[in-house]
Amino acid sequence: MHETNRRYVLAKRPEGVPDKETFELEETEIPDLETGQVLVQTVYLSVDPYMRDRMRAGESYAEPWDVGDPMQAAVVGRVVDSENGQWNEGDYVTGELDWAEYTVTGGSALHPVDPDLAPLSTYLGVLGMPGRTAYFGLLEEGKPTPGDTVVVSGAAGAVGSTVVQIASIAGCRVVGFAGSDTKIEYLEEIGADAAINYKQTDDYRAALDDAAPEGVDVYFDNVGGPISDAVFTKLNTDARIAVCGQIAHYNEEGVVTGPRKLPQILPTRATISGFIVSDYAPRFEQATQRLGNWVAAGDITYRETITEGLENAPDAFLGLFEGENIGKQLVQVTDE
Amino acid sequence: MHETNRRYVLAKRPEGVPDKETFELEETEIPDLETGQVLVQTVYLSVDPYMRDRMRAGESYAEPWDVGDPMQAAVVGRVVDSENGQWNEGDYVTGELDWAEYTVTGGSALHPVDPDLAPLSTYLGVLGMPGRTAYFGLLEEGKPTPGDTVVVSGAAGAVGSTVVQIASIAGCRVVGFAGSDTKIEYLEEIGADAAINYKQTDDYRAALDDAAPEGVDVYFDNVGGPISDAVFTKLNTDARIAVCGQIAHYNEEGVVTGPRKLPQILPTRATISGFIVSDYAPRFEQATQRLGNWVAAGDITYRETITEGLENAPDAFLGLFEGENIGKQLVQVTDE
Numbered sequence: 001m002h003e004t005n006r007r008y009v010l011a012k013r014p015e016g017v018p019d020k021e022t023f024e025l026e027e028t029e030i031p032d033l034e035t036g037q038v039l040v041q042t043v044y045l046s047v048d049p050y051m052r053d054r055m056r057a058g059e060s061y062a063e064p065w066d067v068g069d070p071m072q073a074a075v076v077g078r079v080v081d082s083e084n085g086q087w088n089e090g091d092y093v094t095g096e097l098d099w100a101e102y103t104v105t106g107g108s109a110l111h112p113v114d115p116d117l118a119p120l121s122t123y124l125g126v127l128g129m130p131g132r133t134a135y136f137g138l139l140e141e142g143k144p145t146p147g148d149t150v151v152v153s154g155a156a157g158a159v160g161s162t163v164v165q166i167a168s169i170a171g172c173r174v175v176g177f178a179g180s181d182t183k184i185e186y187l188e189e190i191g192a193d194a195a196i197n198y199k200q201t202d203d204y205r206a207a208l209d210d211a212a213p214e215g216v217d218v219y220f221d222n223v224g225g226p227i228s229d230a231v232f233t234k235l236n237t238d239a240r241i242a243v244c245g246q247i248a249h250y251n252e253e254g255v256v257t258g259p260r261k262l263p264q265i266l267p268t269r270a271t272i273s274g275f276i277v278s279d280y281a282p283r284f285e286q287a288t289q290r291l292g293n294w295v296a297a298g299d300i301t302y303r304e305t306i307t308e309g310l311e312n313a314p315d316a317f318l319g320l321f322e323g324e325n326i327g328k329q330l331v332q333v334t335d336e
Numbered sequence: 337m338h339e340t341n342r343r344y345v346l347a348k349r350p351e352g353v354p355d356k357e358t359f360e361l362e363e364t365e366i367p368d369l370e371t372g373q374v375l376v377q378t379v380y381l382s383v384d385p386y387m388r389d390r391m392r393a394g395e396s397y398a399e400p401w402d403v404g405d406p407m408q409a410a411v412v413g414r415v416v417d418s419e420n421g422q423w424n425e426g427d428y429v430t431g432e433l434d435w436a437e438y439t440v441t442g443g444s445a446l447h448p449v450d451p452d453l454a455p456l457s458t459y460l461g462v463l464g465m466p467g468r469t470a471y472f473g474l475l476e477e478g479k480p481t482p483g484d485t486v487v488v489s490g491a492a493g494a495v496g497s498t499v500v501q502i503a504s505i506a507g508c509r510v511v512g513f514a515g516s517d518t519k520i521e522y523l524e525e526i527g528a529d530a531a532i533n534y535k536q537t538d539d540y541r542a543a544l545d546d547a548a549p550e551g552v553d554v555y556f557d558n559v560g561g562p563i564s565d566a567v568f569t570k571l572n573t574d575a576r577i578a579v580c581g582q583i584a585h586y587n588e589e590g591v592v593t594g595p596r597k598l599p600q601i602l603p604t605r606a607t608i609s610g611f612i613v614s615d616y617a618p619r620f621e622q623a624t625q626r627l628g629n630w631v632a633a634g635d636i637t638y639r640e641t642i643t644e645g646l647e648n649a650p651d652a653f654l655g656l657f658e659g660e661n662i663g664k665q666l667v668q669v670t671d672e
Contacts, residue, residue: 053603061603224598246599260594262560263582265610267389267397272608276603 007100013087051320125328136160141242146171154222156183158328204230343436435547470498477578482507492519493666540566601629639663
């Protein structure tokens with residue numbers, strides 16, 4: 001039984017792009033458990049773009065982290081000690097825990113995971129928050145119908161690659177934007193009808209002329225910025241835009257400006273909706289079940305980019321903004 | 337029986353703000369009617385902001401006017417000659433006719449109006465397109481529920497003033513933006529809970545702190561620009577934005593930029609929807625009936641700004657962009 005723990009705390013709030021100064025790895029003692037508490041050892045830790053928002057002071061949908069306090073992440077781990085009747089040593093669990101080797105938790109926010117049913121890591125990816133985000137964002141906000149053209153930005157990421165595949169299952173023409181040749185190949189592998197490398201052209205409108213010759217019915221937006229600006233010029237009547245993320249803007253400070261979109265949605269009667277996957281919590285089980293079936297049937301495949309070692313978690317996080325990951329970016333903290 | 341007609345044609349496409357050069361008043365002969373045709377004398381002619389869009393080449397939801405061709409408007413008039421069994425001399429009608437003293441039409445796009453049921457002019461205002469736009473835009477796109485705070489830009493215009501009153505009927509707190517003291521008084525008269533003169537302050541956010549202390553649930557946007565920028569910073573969770581018009585931008589050329597709104601709607605899960613009233617055509621009768629009942633009961637009142645004489649139609653139209661009108665801007669071409 002370990003007696004010391006290593007965990008990341010928010011060292012200071014970043015201005016613009018976070019860097020190594022943003023994070024501090026601190027060593028602490030693991031306290032004795034009180035009644036009801038559980039000690040979880042992190043196996044995989046998920047780093048996600050939305051975490052940038054929690055580094056910022058002020059209101060958002062996720063509560064900001066305090067400077068000096070541990071940062072949280074979706075984690076898959078195993079129970080190594082328990083004073084809680086609900087959890088036993090050796091149980092595999094998932095929950096919102098610390099960026100740490102170990103977390104002491106009350107146990108009520110943990111969910112069981114079954115390593116025999118699906119690989120442990122998938123509970124942070126295609127069967128976890130990113131998969132559910134793709135599922136509800138595309139189907140409930142994007143409302144695709146067969147024959148629609150669906151455009152996905154950040155298409156090779158954990159959410160985007162799942163959206164691409166669900167849109168294919170739904171009978172749509174799928175166009176993905178991604179930032180490297182490897183990612184473009186990956187998108188073609190998973191069934192995208194066209195894929196645009198946004199680092200190889202500035203003229204996204206022209207690229208869309210070829211990739212989406214019948215215009216855009218659904219836009220699943222993970223990115224924002226110039227990709228969105230181009231897609232908005234190609235919207236069909238009654239187009240739906242699901243705003244899932246805006247990674248292009250997370251590191252920008254102050255008022256970010258760009259082409260106005262409200263005048264553009266008037267002639268098209270388009271609908272733009274922001275959504276947060278947690279709003280769909282009552283239906284999470286449905287999503288996990290369907291995603292699990294599609295994965296089991298081979299209709300949805302997934303990739304992971306795994307960084308080894310807790311100490312490299314900041315690099316893994318910062319890599320998201322450089323587009324380094326294909327599929328889900330995880331940090332493996334200890335062996336399964 | 338008159339033998340000559342005066343009508344406005346599009347003399348040239350404006351760049352930026354239209355001016356007198358945009359319009360040309362031409363005199364023509366009224367041709368003999370062919371079988372099936374009807375000659376309608378214009379009594380009232382409606383000028384509306386969306387007409388600016390028809391002066392522009394290129395696709396929009398309304399077909400562009402060709403240079404040299406007559407411009408169209410919603411008109412209330414009377415049949416003065418008819419070779420069509422459906423229409424008789426003396427009938428009052430409404431339809432999309434020319435900016436003219438007389439229009440020869442096939443008669444199929446005319447609708448009867450009853451001058452005994454409601455004043456003729458209201459068929460171009462509260463019981464016409466502006467009233468229906470307010471009705472469907474607020475209720476179907478804005479989806480107000482009792483207790484919501486509804487913000488309306490361009491609140492003293494034909495559409496806006498009807499939105500203010502329907503939102504009051506729907507049990508909402510209503511905040512209107514308008515551009516003169518007279519308009520602010522008018523908004524208070526018709527039941528706005530707060531009214532902001534956007535020409536008297538630059539700090540719309542601070543004004544909204546007072547006027548909408550519980551944030552904004554529904555934004556009915558006729559205007560765009562800095563008013564919208566401020567309202568977007570005050571959106572509540574699940575806010576609905578109905579984009580009806582963007583008069584602040586109609587005279588701008590090229591790519592218009594401003595604060596990006598997609599990042600803002602993510603934490604709020606807001607929905608922005610563009611709409612065109614004609615999409616609700618199958619339900620127009622319902623809207624007209626309810627609006628008529630509310631007008632008859634005094635729950636909805638209306639104002640009109642009437643410019644006399646066809647020759648002054650361009651001034652009436654240009655005045656819309658200066659915010660000169662309260663309520664519906666009409667041109668009276670001849671006596672009722």
